[in-house]
Amino acid sequence: MDFANRLAMGAEAAILGHELGHQVLEHLDEAAPPGDLLWSRQQELDADMAGWAFMFASALEDGDSDAFLWRFACADFSLRTIKLLDDCRPVSLFENSTHPSPALRLASLDDMARSIAGDDSSYQTLMALPNTIQKACDEVVAIFGHGR
Amino acid sequence: MPRASADRAQCRRFGDLAPPRTLLVERTKRPLSEVTPGTLASMGRKSRTKRERRRTSPAHAMLAALQTHHPVRSVGALDDIAGRGGIPLAVLERALKQGPKDLGEASFSMLRTWMPKEVSAILKPNLYLAVGATGDPSINASTRKAADGGWVITLNEGLTFTLYEVARAFSLRVDYTDGSMPPPPTDPALVPEPIAEMIRYRLGFNRMGGYDVEVDAPLGLR
Numbered sequence: 001m002d003f004a005n006r007l008a009m010g011a012e013a014a015i016l017g018h019e020l021g022h023q024v025l026e027h028l029d030e031a032a033p034p035g036d037l038l039w040s041r042q043q044e045l046d047a048d049m050a051g052w053a054f055m056f057a058s059a060l061e062d063g064d065s066d067a068f069l070w071r072f073a074c075a076d077f078s079l080r081t082i083k084l085l086d087d088c089r090p091v092s093l094f095e096n097s098t099h100p101s102p103a104l105r106l107a108s109l110d111d112m113a114r115s116i117a118g119d120d121s122s123y124q125t126l127m128a129l130p131n132t133i134q135k136a137c138d139e140v141v142a143i144f145g146h147g148r
Numbered sequence: 149m150p151r152a153s154a155d156r157a158q159c160r161r162f163g164d165l166a167p168p169r170t171l172l173v174e175r176t177k178r179p180l181s182e183v184t185p186g187t188l189a190s191m192g193r194k195s196r197t198k199r200e201r202r203r204t205s206p207a208h209a210m211l212a213a214l215q216t217h218h219p220v221r222s223v224g225a226l227d228d229i230a231g232r233g234g235i236p237l238a239v240l241e242r243a244l245k246q247g248p249k250d251l252g253e254a255s256f257s258m259l260r261t262w263m264p265k266e267v268s269a270i271l272k273p274n275l276y277l278a279v280g281a282t283g284d285p286s287i288n289a290s291t292r293k294a295a296d297g298g299w300v301i302t303l304n305e306g307l308t309f310t311l312y313e314v315a316r317a318f319s320l321r322v323d324y325t326d327g328s329m330p331p332p333p334t335d336p337a338l339v340p341e342p343i344a345e346m347i348r349y350r351l352g353f354n355r356m357g358g359y360d361v362e363v364d365a366p367l368g369l370r
Contacts, residue, residue: 007315012303019289
């Protein structure tokens with residue numbers, strides 16, 4: 001399987017993990033009251049954390065750094081792609097959304113990355129592929145020229 | 149592992165690559181575990197037992213907090229889901245692509261192999277779960293609960309296509325440390341414009357169809 005297929009499938013797995021997180025955390029049984037954006041956004045962040053736990057836990061517990069690096073890159077790519085799409089719009093979809101902005105979700109993932117990495121050198125290694133992708137994203141967004 | 153190289157991408161666009169384990173190995177330097185502290189650095193250190201790693205792993209702490217759900221029944225086929233879930237089969241059949249190559253199923257199978265044994269073991273015998281890709285062009289995924297408590301998770305085609313298109317274009321910017329990849333067929337400097345064009349198409353197409361790019365629809369049945 002080529003790199004792009006593998007990365008896209010990993011990103012899909014991350015999104016499925018997020019959706020499964022909603023189920024496991026029983027969010028459908030306690031749906032946010034209409035208009036309570038804080039509640040629903042917190043549920044989304046919690047579902048992110050659950051999905052990442054599904055993806056990362058076995059690699060961390062088995063001490064498999066190769067697997068962890070790859071799965072982290074896939075999770076990051078899923079959010080970075082959504083951020084790219086939103087950044088290309090003149091107005092963000094997430095200002096009054098039930099979902100937190102992709103930037104906030106990426107920040108949450110980044111917090112986890114820093115915690116797991118432990119030092120700057122490991123963190124930079126972890127972020128090598130995401131940083132490459134972000135640089136390309138910035139170039140794409142610049143073409144749209146919304147200046148957001 | 150892949151490392152950043154905006155100026156000198158040395159991968160090929162298509163074709164077989166080594167599996168992730170090989171792809172991500174940094175061949176020219178010492179393993180991370182030997183040179184860095186922290187959780188990542190402690191991976192594979194012989195002095196720590198698996199139990200010790202589990203006890204200190206942030207992921208393990210998260211999992212401990214997650215394992216409070218109510219398992220239901222085993223995985224069902226599409227007609228089984230429709231029958232037990234109170235969803236008309238014709239509606240499900242239109243929505244879910246059947247067959248072993250369903251993108252949603254394939255991705256979920258991969259996620260399952262990544263899951264800790266504890267979670268996977270809970271899901272396997274007890275969970276009545278359907279995962280599939282729909283033909284919906286909106287860039288979205290959703291989760292819903294069937295009438296009898298089963299779980300249905302769908303990935304829309306708009307999302308899977310977009311992820312692949314972006315991944316394919318961005319793969320030109322990825323360099324491989326083992327030097328085994330031939331030069332890319334396209335200059336990586338040309339990557340942004342095709343992606344921008346794809347996004348213009350996707351956003352314009354979705355706006356015409358009344359869709360939006362938000363991933364993960366509001367919870368519940370749609």
